Amino acid sequence: MDIRVFKGLNAEWALVCAEPGSGERVRGWLEEAGVLCRGEGPAELAELLGWIGVRDRRLGREHSDRWMRALLAVASGEGAEARLAARVVVQAMLDGAVRMTLSLLRPGRDFDEVGQVVVASLYGVVRCYPLHRARKVAANLLLETLHRASRELRDDDPQGLEWDPALAELPDAENVADVVCRKAFTEQAVAGGLAHAGEELDPAQAELAELLLWGMRRGLLTQARARQIAGEVREESRSAAQEAGVSAVTWRKRRSRSVARLRSVAEQWVQAA
Numbered sequence: 001m002d003i004r005v006f007k008g009l010n011a012e013w014a015l016v017c018a019e020p021g022s023g024e025r026v027r028g029w030l031e032e033a034g035v036l037c038r039g040e041g042p043a044e045l046a047e048l049l050g051w052i053g054v055r056d057r058r059l060g061r062e063h064s065d066r067w068m069r070a071l072l073a074v075a076s077g078e079g080a081e082a083r084l085a086a087r088v089v090v091q092a093m094l095d096g097a098v099r100m101t102l103s104l105l106r107p108g109r110d111f112d113e114v115g116q117v118v119v120a121s122l123y124g125v126v127r128c129y130p131l132h133r134a135r136k137v138a139a140n141l142l143l144e145t146l147h148r149a150s151r152e153l154r155d156d157d158p159q160g161l162e163w164d165p166a167l168a169e170l171p172d173a174e175n176v177a178d179v180v181c182r183k184a185f186t187e188q189a190v191a192g193g194l195a196h197a198g199e200e201l202d203p204a205q206a207e208l209a210e211l212l213l214w215g216m217r218r219g220l221l222t223q224a225r226a227r228q229i230a231g232e233v234r235e236e237s238r239s240a241a242q243e244a245g246v247s248a249v250t251w252r253k254r255r256s257r258s259v260a261r262l263r264s265v266a267e268q269w270v271q272a273a
Contacts, residue, residue: 005115033070121148194230215265
């Protein structure tokens, strides 16, 4: 799987952060918007974005809505400042873009090509975000990006992911992007033999399916091994093993080997992203 688009973005981000004064400019915009007190937070851009992420987890969505809207207001303009503000928001949304790219993969689709569509869609959404939509900003960015990307990919592949604009109007629209992506992973997991047809994967199971599918595409796991691991984590698998006469010791050893294999795949997944 070719991941040049996201490697390139991370390399570009390092250059953006190295630009003198970039962190102070971004911090200044947040101070002007009343999100930060004067001098609050790191002056280096990479550290500032990480620090803001920690605050998001502590203070919740209202905080992320405020700082994102402040930068989106700058990003809607022209020139170097608008480009910098947009780039910060894109970097903050990059994990979601990677997951969206994975969810939009289909047989015959190249990861890097899909990733380019997703990133281009995300940039477009960031630059023209309607500032009157003051709540659930990150969710709105993901939803509109998914809308644009799936529409563009569907033009090339009528069998691609269908998008229903009514989803964005649901009361729980904050989670719609995750739900749509999880549905796509479930479909891929069923096709790959990692889940039963009609089975509903919870978020943890969908994340495992995502990791296993990635490992298979990279050649780190055979389909048989991935199926075995997926089967072992099902709730009914332990009782089925007991009925088949598998001892508790053998079961623990089997699970231990699976965990070790998954850890190795996960480490490479993190490095690739």
